[in-house]
Structure formats: C-alpha cells, structure tokens
Amino acid sequence: MDSADVLLSVQDLHTYYGDSYVLQGVSLQVPRGQVVAVLGRNGMGKTTLIRSLFGLTPPRQGSISFMGAPLTGLAPYEVAARGISLVPQGRRIFRHLTVRENLLLPVSGLAKGRQALSDQGGHTWTFDSVLHEFPQLRDRLSNGGSELSGGEQQMLAIGRALMSNPALVLMDEPSEGLSPRYVLHVADILRRMRSLGHAVLLVEQNLSMALSVADQVLIIASGRLVFKGTPEALQAQPQVLHDHLGVSAG
Ligand SMILES: Nc1ncnc2c1ncn2[C@@H]1O[C@H](COP(=O)(O)OP(=O)(O)OP(=O)(O)O)[C@@H](O)[C@H]1O
Numbered sequence: 001m002d003s004a005d006v007l008l009s010v011q012d013l014h015t016y017y018g019d020s021y022v023l024q025g026v027s028l029q030v031p032r033g034q035v036v037a038v039l040g041r042n043g044m045g046k047t048t049l050i051r052s053l054f055g056l057t058p059p060r061q062g063s064i065s066f067m068g069a070p071l072t073g074l075a076p077y078e079v080a081a082r083g084i085s086l087v088p089q090g091r092r093i094f095r096h097l098t099v100r101e102n103l104l105l106p107v108s109g110l111a112k113g114r115q116a117l118s119d120q121g122g123h124t125w126t127f128d129s130v131l132h133e134f135p136q137l138r139d140r141l142s143n144g145g146s147e148l149s150g151g152e153q154q155m156l157a158i159g160r161a162l163m164s165n166p167a168l169v170l171m172d173e174p175s176e177g178l179s180p181r182y183v184l185h186v187a188d189i190l191r192r193m194r195s196l197g198h199a200v201l202l203v204e205q206n207l208s209m210a211l212s213v214a215d216q217v218l219i220i221a222s223g224r225l226v227f228k229g230t231p232e233a234l235q236a237q238p239q240v241l242h243d244h245l246g247v248s249a250g
C-alpha cells in the first residue's frame, strides 16, 4: 500500500490494565476511506484497542500515527482534534442533554482547531445534513437523551460523531442490542460514510453486518490479531470462523 493511502498506522501495541496484559502486540493499518472491521469474541481486547487508539488507555509500548503524524501519548481531546471521532460501546450519549445539545456539542468551542475531513476537500456535515441522515432525531430535538430508544440513542451517537467531520471514526459495537431494522440502518450509514470519504474502524460482533460493509476484516483473540483479510477470504476459512467467532460449519 502506498504510504499516502494509509490514514492510521498502528505498530506493535501493548496495553495493560495494571498488571493485566491485554493487547499483546497489535499492528494494523486503516487506509483512507475504508471500513476496517475488528471482530472477536467477548473479552478479547476489541474495546481496549479502541481505548488505546483514542488515548483513553494509553499503550505501554508501540506507536500510532495518523495522517503521518504521531498520535501516541496524546490525550483523548487532542486525538479528537486531529480528526478522529469515537462512538463508544454502549452509546454514551449525554443523557441529561437534549438531542439538539448532544449534536451541537462537538462544534462548540472545545472542538475548535480540529482537522476536519472538510479541510481536506471531503464532505462537510452540518446540523441539517445529519438530521437528514437520521430523520428519527428530527422530531426528538428537544427530548432528553434518556428519553430515546436504544436505536435512537445509537443514531444520536453516530450523528454526534459525524458533526465534527472526522476523517476516521472509531465505532465500538454500534449494532449491539439493536433491533434488526436498526442494524440495517447502521450498515446503511456505514456504507454512506465510506462513500463520503470517512474511514471507519468498526468493532463488531454481528458477523454478517460487519462482512456486508467491511473492506478488510481483522480478528482479535486474546490481545493478538489472528486473521487479516477481505470478507471473502474470511468466508473461505471455516476453521477461523469456527475457532475465533464461534461460527459452526454448514
Ligand atoms: N478497566 C479494566 N480494568 C481491568 N481489566 C479490564 C478493564 N477493561 C477490560 N478489562 C479486561 O481486558 C480484557 C479485554 O477487554 P475488552 O473490553 O477490550 O474486550 P472486548 O473484546 O471489547 O469485549 P466485549 O466484546 O465484551 O466488549 C478482558 O479480559 C477484560 O476483562
């Protein structure tokens, strides 16, 4: 891959919680405008990978670079200012703020100075275009976050991430706990984001959803990557599907 096409480059990450050794040497690359899915069973280190990249649980060893500049050691707000948004596991919207306030928070003073996708000639999201994408939020603008359904909260979490026009979105299990209809909606949004130039590192446990949107698939097991390839290459390996994702043959 031409280095100019690499948006995020991660080399040999090792991350601990105290003495607990979780990421044991993870290396990966996210090319510009691609969806890279990270799959793996519960407790294998998917969220820890996202936390390491976003500066929430800094790695003890390894390096991260984004658009060619080092990211290692930066605080989460500095990572965000470089043009990376996080859609955390369990949605984590501000439950005591309204939908409107949740959406407008990223464009308030705190987020000034961030390198937006639009600065690089990419798509520019606005309050109106986000609401166009998530029509169910339009009728709920004055509702508190806690009054939304799980699906609506997930749409809000994704919409909020888009408001800062990130070049890369880190998404941690966006389909978790959603109805089939909302899972399809999340897949549609991911395809739309890719078509607009956003890259996504997508952590998922919904295999069919992830395979339907991903350009590349990584599988993590006990803090190490055990598979890297296209969705087609993964589907041609029933043993890998069985061993690491619990998919039985036939
Ligand atoms: N704050 C923490 N302190 C100590 N150990 C943790 C902490 N967070 C996670 N762990 C442990 O680290 C390992 C990896 O957890 P992680 O949350 O990254 O897994 P995951 O792949 O995201 O799982 P899930 O699919 O359930 O979200 C697990 O053994 C977990 O118990």
Ligand SMILES: [Mg+2]
Binding pocket: 046, 047, 048, 089, 172
């Ligand atoms: Mg997790």
